[in-house]
Amino acid sequence: MVAKLLIVGAGGHARSAIDVVESDVNYEVDCLYDPTASEESDVFGYPVYAANTGLDELIGRRRCDVFVAVGDNFQRQRIQHEITSNNNHVRFATLVHKQSSVSQRASIGAGCIIMAGAIVNAGSRLGAGVIVNSSASVDHDCVIGEFASLAPGAVVGGAVSVGARTAVGLGAKVIHAVTLANDIVIGAGSLVLSNIEQDLSVAYGHPARIVRQRAADEPYL
Ligand SMILES: CC(C)(COP(=O)(O)OP(=O)(O)OC[C@H]1O[C@@H](n2cnc3c(N)ncnc32)[C@H](O)[C@@H]1OP(=O)(O)O)[C@@H](O)C(=O)NCCC(=O)NCCS
Incomplete structure (x- = not known):
């Protein structure tokens, strides 16, 4: 129906x-x-x-x-x-573009959106409200925390862990097995080679380094 x-x-x-x-x-x-x-x-x-x-x-x-x-x-x-x-009984839709590729072995939380050209590979788990934007890619066995986002063209390698509400910017890349804490902003075009363990960091560059701290509700778009 x-x-x-x-x-x-x-x-x-x-x-x-x-x-x-x-x-x-x-x-x-x-x-x-x-x-x-x-x-x-x-x-x-x-x-x-x-x-x-x-x-x-x-x-x-x-x-x-x-x-x-x-x-x-x-x-x-x-x-x-x-x-x-x-609203006690409200249901949040999970939206998946027909031109995306989502593994049958991935799990996607309520309120997520997977946009055109995006990829979510086997074993990855997306919490509630995650955005995987156009042509972004989540490789195998990742854990993407609730309300996190990958901007268009962002790529996270295998077994990456992205904290709640963390935003991976346009075209940024995160190599395999890296952990990003909560409420982080990874600047557009960055290359993340090692863990960023401090919540509320803004990081960017090649390789990405923490440049400052931010407030949780500070706009970044
Ligand atoms: C990182 C970001 C949040 C800005 O952080 P900020 O601390 O407010 O940075 P500012 O805009 O004040 O710029 C400060 C300096 O950092 C540089 N800078 C900003 N973003 C950068 C980035 N992604 N990579 C490299 N340098 C960057 C600026 O050029 C500026 O350099 P300068 O001091 O030599 O002039 C923003 O630039 C960004 O990349 N946002 C993500 C955007 C995005 O992906 N949107 C998705 C749309 S769907």
């Missing part, structure tokens, strides 16, 4: 998510919700409900599964947790 989907957020990541939904036989987009949107707007013809409609009321009324399409890892987790605590 095809399930109806309410997408939370109506920005760039939501626009990409719609493409994934349209390629996925399990879901169809019902509507979007974005408190910052102007009233009576739409994205690609799908209605966007704005601040004058309560999200919890909308979830109850439309009887939809939910996907939180917010690119920032900290904010995505905050919103998903808020929805969970206000």
Whole structure:
């Protein structure tokens, strides 16, 4: 059965998510919700409900599964947790683009999105709310913590562990068996050769080095 989907957020990541939904036989987009949107707007013809409609009321009324399409890892987790605590029976969709490659031996948490050209190899485990963006690659036996993200073209080698909410930037590469702690930002184009064990670090370069600390809710996109 095809399930109806309410997408939370109506920005760039939501626009990409719609493409994934349209390629996925399990879901169809019902509507979007974005408190910052102007009233009576739409994205690609799908209605966007704005601040004058309560999200919890909308979830109850439309009887939809939910996907939180917010690119920032900290904010995505905050919103998903808020929805969970206000809506007992809500289900978060896991979206997989038909032109991605996800091993049957990988596990993907609720609220994850795997975009076009992305690869998730055997034995890898993705927690809730993870983004594997276009052409990003998660090799075998990785553990990707909840609400972490791989930006377009990012590559993590085998048995890499990525902490919760950690963001691996555009085209960055992490060699096999490296561990990244929580809430780290790996700058675009970096090459990570050894563990980064300090939570809340910003690291970049060839090889990547920690350049400073950050606050958990500091924007990085
Ligand atoms: C790392 C990042 C978060 C910025 O960190 P920052 O500490 O705020 O850095 P700033 O922008 O203040 O730049 C400081 C210096 O670092 C350099 N720098 C920034 N990002 C860098 C990177 N990824 N690699 C190498 N150098 C970088 C800047 O050029 C600047 O150098 P300068 O002092 O010689 O002028 C950001 O550049 C980045 O790479 N974000 C990830 C973006 C991304 O992947 N987006 C995904 C979209 S889907």
